[in-house]
Amino acid sequence: MRRAPRVSALLASVALLGGLVALATPASAATRTVTGTILGSDGRAVDVFIGFDLKDSSGRTIDKNGCLATTCGLHGYGITLRLNGTLPATGSTNRTAYKTAWSIAVPSNTARMFIEVYPFSSGTYGHTDESRYGHSYRRNVAIPYPVRINLRLPLICSQGGTTGAISGRTTVSGVAKQFKRMATWSLASDNNGPTPILGWNIGTTTSTGTYTIPNLPSGQKYQVYATAPDGRVKRVLDVAVNACRTTTLNVAF
Secondary structure: OOOOOOOOOOOOOOOOOOOOOOOOOOOOOOEEEEEEEEEEOOOOEOOEEEEEEEEOOOOOEEOOOOOEHHHHOOOOOOEEEEEOOOOOOOOEOOHHHOOOEEEEEEEOOOOEEEEEEEEEOOOOOOOEOOOOEOOEEEEEEEOOOOOOEEEEEOEOHHHOOOEEEEEEEEEEOOEEOOOOEEEEEEOOOOOOOOOOOOOEEEOEEOOOOEEEEEEEEOOEEEEEEEEOOOOOEEEEEEEEEOOOOEEEOOEEO
């Protein structure tokens, strides 16, 4: 999967077969259309940034033209969308005035994709804004998909939703250290229904050796990726998140 505004790649692991040069396939020559919907879990139209991480049948990351990322120098999502950029982060109950559906053209060699959705604030560029909604994603979605792909943003706890958080201390050899990054993705089964909404987020870290990953859909378990100051990465599995509560997870190297 990829990250954008606060972005760079994480879960996408790509390999270029020795000596094999991948040729780009012009999107205009060979594409298929993928469609879907996007709403807040409360039914509102929302201001969002959507990143699509495209994979071929071998699980390798490809760009919007079907070219291997390692060959064509892709650093980020294969395709991105910004919808409803004039909406504030609170969204709108007037769904007819804003886009609640999306459509993209993917290269014909797209076999699967990961989708990450960011709640945004209004403006030409905007920025991630979690004042009403958290992030969500869809994992390893098969392409072609038999129906429209539904995307939903979770309503956060302070706005009447049921999100939770993961927080704790970060140490190296017993000494409190600020980690480079703390990130999490849900381990729940992917689905096209309204629940569960699969959560993910990038946390904030402090110089005193603490972190918080907020606004995660509850009732599911997460994998947490911790990146130490020297770049080492530790993966912690099956971290439970409960409604309107904070799960404590201390990470040590």
